[in-house]
Amino acid sequence: xxxNSRLKINYFILEVIAIIAAAIFIYPVFLMFINSFKTFRxxxxxxxxxxxxxxxxxxxxxxxxxxxxxxxxxNILITAVGITGIVAFSSLAAxxxxxxxxxxxxxxxxxxxxxxxxPFQTFMITLLKVMNIINLSGSRVGLGIQYWGFGIPMATFIxxxxxxxxxxxxxxxxFIDGATTFQTFIYVIFPILKPxxxxxxxxxxxxxxxxxxxxxxxxxxxxxxxxxxxxAYNFVGQYNTQWHYAMTAMVLxxxxxxxxxxxxxxxxxxxxxxxxxxx
Amino acid sequence: MIFENKKEKYxxxxxxxxxxxxxxxxxxxxxxxYSLTEWNGIDREAKFIGxxxxxxxxxxxxQFFDVLIFTGNYTALFMxxxxxxxxxxxxxxxxxxxxxxxxxxxxxxxxxxxxxxVGFIWKFIFSQGxxxxxxxxxxxxLNLSWLGNSELAFYSVVLxxxxxxxxxxxxxxxxxxxxxxxxxxxxxxVDGANIFQKFFKITLPLLGxxxxxxxxxxxxxxxxxxxxILALTQGGPGGSxxxxxxxxxxxxxxxxxxxxGSAKAIIFFIIVLILTQIVLKISRRNEVEL
Numbered sequence: 001x002x003x004n005s006r007l008k009i010n011y012f013i014l015e016v017i018a019i020i021a022a023a024i025f026i027y028p029v030f031l032m033f034i035n036s037f038k039t040f041r042x043x044x045x046x047x048x049x050x051x052x053x054x055x056x057x058x059x060x061x062x063x064x065x066x067x068x069x070x071x072x073x074x075n076i077l078i079t080a081v082g083i084t085g086i087v088a089f090s091s092l093a094a095x096x097x098x099x100x101x102x103x104x105x106x107x108x109x110x111x112x113x114x115x116x117x118x119p120f121q122t123f124m125i126t127l128l129k130v131m132n133i134i135n136l137s138g139s140r141v142g143l144g145i146q147y148w149g150f151g152i153p154m155a156t157f158i159x160x161x162x163x164x165x166x167x168x169x170x171x172x173x174x175f176i177d178g179a180t181t182f183q184t185f186i187y188v189i190f191p192i193l194k195p196x197x198x199x200x201x202x203x204x205x206x207x208x209x210x211x212x213x214x215x216x217x218x219x220x221x222x223x224x225x226x227x228x229x230x231x232a233y234n235f236v237g238q239y240n241t242q243w244h245y246a247m248t249a250m251v252l253x254x255x256x257x258x259x260x261x262x263x264x265x266x267x268x269x270x271x272x273x274x275x276x277x278x279x
Numbered sequence: 280m281i282f283e284n285k286k287e288k289y290x291x292x293x294x295x296x297x298x299x300x301x302x303x304x305x306x307x308x309x310x311x312x313y314s315l316t317e318w319n320g321i322d323r324e325a326k327f328i329g330x331x332x333x334x335x336x337x338x339x340x341x342q343f344f345d346v347l348i349f350t351g352n353y354t355a356l357f358m359x360x361x362x363x364x365x366x367x368x369x370x371x372x373x374x375x376x377x378x379x380x381x382x383x384x385x386x387x388x389x390x391x392x393x394x395x396x397v398g399f400i401w402k403f404i405f406s407q408g409x410x411x412x413x414x415x416x417x418x419x420x421l422n423l424s425w426l427g428n429s430e431l432a433f434y435s436v437v438l439x440x441x442x443x444x445x446x447x448x449x450x451x452x453x454x455x456x457x458x459x460x461x462x463x464x465x466x467x468x469v470d471g472a473n474i475f476q477k478f479f480k481i482t483l484p485l486l487g488x489x490x491x492x493x494x495x496x497x498x499x500x501x502x503x504x505x506x507x508i509l510a511l512t513q514g515g516p517g518g519s520x521x522x523x524x525x526x527x528x529x530x531x532x533x534x535x536x537x538x539x540g541s542a543k544a545i546i547f548f549i550i551v552l553i554l555t556q557i558v559l560k561i562s563r564r565n566e567v568e569l
Contacts, residue, residue, distance in 0.1 A: 015376045021368075022385045025442070028404050029388060035403075047407045048415070089294040096291035108292040115303040117555065119503050121524040122548040123306040125531040125540050126313060130306050149302025152295045181287045210393035212506050217532075229393040233510070236399050243403060250399055254392045261391045265384055268391070272447065273454045276492055 036247040043244045058248040065245075066235055068252060071228045074140055075256075078227060079208045081144025086151035086204055091193055093152075094159030095185050099171065109160065115153045120213065128217050137218045140225050146218070147208050155200045158275060162196040163189075202264070202271030209257060228253050314542035319535045332542035343526065343543055347550070350523040353437060354501030360441045361497045362490070365448030370478075372449065373456045383453070387446035394443055398510025401439045402426070405511075429519030432512050436520050439507050444500065448493050455489025456482070487566030494562050495555065502551050523547045 035043055036058055037051040062068070093112060097105045128137060136142035166189065174184040190197075215227040226234075232253035236246045261268055314332055318325030336343045368386060372379050389397060405425045413421035425435045459482060467477050505524040508514060514521040514529075527547060531540030 011375065014371060014374060015378060018368075018371050018376060018382055019378060022382045025445075026385050026388060028400050028408070028442075029392075031404065031408055032400050043407075047403075047411050085298075089298065093292045093295040096288050100285070100288040102288065105288050105292065108288075108296060112292070112295050112299055115299050117552060118303060118307060119499070119524075119548065119551055121503060121505065121527055122544040122551075123303065123310045125306075125527070125537055125544060126309040127302065127306040130301065130309065134301065146302055149298040152298055153303075156295060181285065181291075185291075206391060210391075212393060212395045229395055232393075232399075233395050243407065246399065247403070250396050253396050257391045257393075258388070261384075261388070265387075269383075269387065269450050273450055276447075276451055276496060277454070277488070 032247050032250055035244060036251045038244050040242060040244050043247075047243075058244055059252070062235070062245055062248040062252060066231050066249060066252070067223060070223070071226060071231050072256070074225060075209060075228045077140050078144045078147075079205055081141055082147030082151065082208045083201055083204055085145065085148035086155050087197055087200055089148060090152050090155035090200070091159050091190060091197070092185065094156050094163050095189055096181075097156075098160055098163035098166075099168070109156070113153050113157045115150075116157065120150065124213065124217055131218065138222060138225060143215065143218055143225065143227075146214065147204075147211075150214075151204050151207075154275075155204070158200060159193065159196055162193060166192055196274075198267060199271040199274045202268050203275045205260070206257070206268070209260075228256070310541045310544055313538050314545045316538045318537045320531070320537045321535070325538065328538070332539050333546075335539065336542060336546065343546075345518070346521045346523050346526045349433070349519070349521055350502060350504070352433070353440070353504060353522065354498060356437045357440050357444075357501040357504070358494065358497040360437065361444055361448050362493050364441065365445055365493070366452050366486075368445070369449050369452035369456055373453055383449070386449050389443045390446040392443070394506035395510045397439060397443045398507045401435070401442075402511055405435060426512055427516055429516050432516055432520050436504075436508055436511060439511060440501070440504060443507065444497070448497065451489055451493050451496075452486070455486045459485050487562070491559070491562040491566060494558055498558050499551065499555060502554065 031047065034050055035047060037055050038058075039055060042049070042051060093108070097109045131137040131142070131146060136146055170188060170192070171184050174188045179187070210229055211227075212229050212233065215225075215230045216233075219225045219227070219230060232249045235249040239245045239249070313325060315327060315329055316325035317328050317331070372383055372386075376382070409421045409425065412418070423431055425431050463481055463485075464477055467481055472480070503524055504522045505528070508520055508522050508525055512520045514525055523543070524547070527540050527544050530536050530543060
């Protein structure tokens with residue numbers, strides 16, 4: 001009995017410490033939120049105090065100045081195009097690489113996954129040139145397509161590791177029923193791959209949505225193709241003394257990811273773990 | 280097998296092969312060639328100059344050398360702190376706490392935010408937030424010039440880098456800790472092992488795979504640090520926080536030295552390749568199978 005109650009107190013102390021640590025940890029994010037509701041004067045006088053009233057004028061101003069709806073559509077489009085290609089081409093490649101073990105497929109596998117070891121920054125200089133030539137720079141769809149190449153290596157690797165565990169009898173019975181290889185893939189295999197597809201989507205949405213360097217290289221200053229994060233970067237650079245607007249722009253840039261996270265926390269954490277332990 | 284000698288194995292791998300070829304291999308090969316040239320990005324033809332760029336980098340000044348030292352120091356501290364704090368917090372959060380789930384979520388929040396935004400938030404904290412907190416608390420630590428002093432700026436960048444990524448490593452360590460069989464720890468308790476013996480003799484060795492993954496990830500991410508520095512210090516003060524990737528970026532896109540930039544990129548690539556192989560070897564060797 002005594003031992004139990006001491007253990008309880010220990011847990012209680014541990015819990016209090018953990019809560020305080022987490023509160024300090026997240027305080028910068030909290031500060032950003034409260035300052036986005038303040039007027040310029042309020043920010044200058046006291047950055048820590050809570051706003052006197054919930055003033056959303058900053059939001060109207062920044063949404064209009066940044067052309068937020070347009071950026072939002074851009075981000076959705078680029079991310080959707082990127083994800084679709086990565087999922088389709090990686091799963092297809094992983095499927096045939098696992099099922100048809102030959103010299104060609106093992107070489108193809110090596111060729112596809114090796115770029116995981118090549119840092120983006122080592123070839124970004126000439127990437128821009130190549131993309132200019134084949135007309136993939138400077139458009140939203142083009143940017144989305146570029147992500148195919150950067151996302152396929154890891155996605156193929158993750159799909160392949162899962163494919164190994166899918167019994168071959170499943171496709172054999174589909175063949176006996178007269179399905180072609182492609183039909184087997186679409187109707188039989190791809191549905192089985194669903195958990196891996198979820199992992200790949202979670203990892204790649206977080207990556208593409210927040211990516212900064214590739215849009216910075218490709219988009220320049222064209223309003224039409226700018227992404228959310230890139231626009232926030234330019235906006236904060238321009239308004240670097242008007243912190244109330246800067247904070248609002250930053251909140252607007254992260255709110256979609258935050259909502260995405262709160263709604264899908266379980267899948268996101270699972271996806272991140274699965275993706276890293278296998279990738 | 281059914282698939283032998285079928286055209287599908289070419290057809291189905293073709294899109295993936297094609298995409299990685301044009302977005303990764305082709306630019307990489309062209310970069311390797313440009314590293315042997317002098318080119319400002321505008322002229323039609325790059326001038327072939329052999330190994331001149333590498334000579335410039337290695338012998339004529341040690342600017343890139345300083346950049347590599349910063350990147351190395353940053354990566355070392357980043358790896359140390361991310362893994363140490365993540366492991367400690369993970370150990371706490373796997374205990375039976377009522378708020379454990381919520382706290383895990385909170386620590387993960389910075390990881391889902393764009394690194395550029397994270398850099399800006401902290402720029403605000405360091406410049407405005409600390410000043411105000413100092414007025415209230417009079418803690419001398421808050422009155423220092425965290426972004427203006429070259430030595431402190433280094434630690435500021437490390438702090439922000441760790442802050443952004445910590446949640447990711449916490450999640451991986453929690454997964455690792457949960458995979459350790461409870462009866463193993465119970466048996467040790469019965470045998471009279473104390474909490475530290477249990478941690479160092481059982482938990483830590485069995486965490487091997489998680490540690491390998493976390494070490495590898497923190498190494499490659501540390502070496503590639505870019506966004507946070509661009510938002511926080513832009514390489515300053517006095518070039519003291521210039522990372523390798525920022526230097527490559529500036530050399531090419533701001534100073535228009537595409538040849539020299541490509542040469543730096545190739546050197547960076549080789550260094551990353553060697554370091555990742557070493558770290559993988561070391562941590563794999565220390566793993567323990569159950």
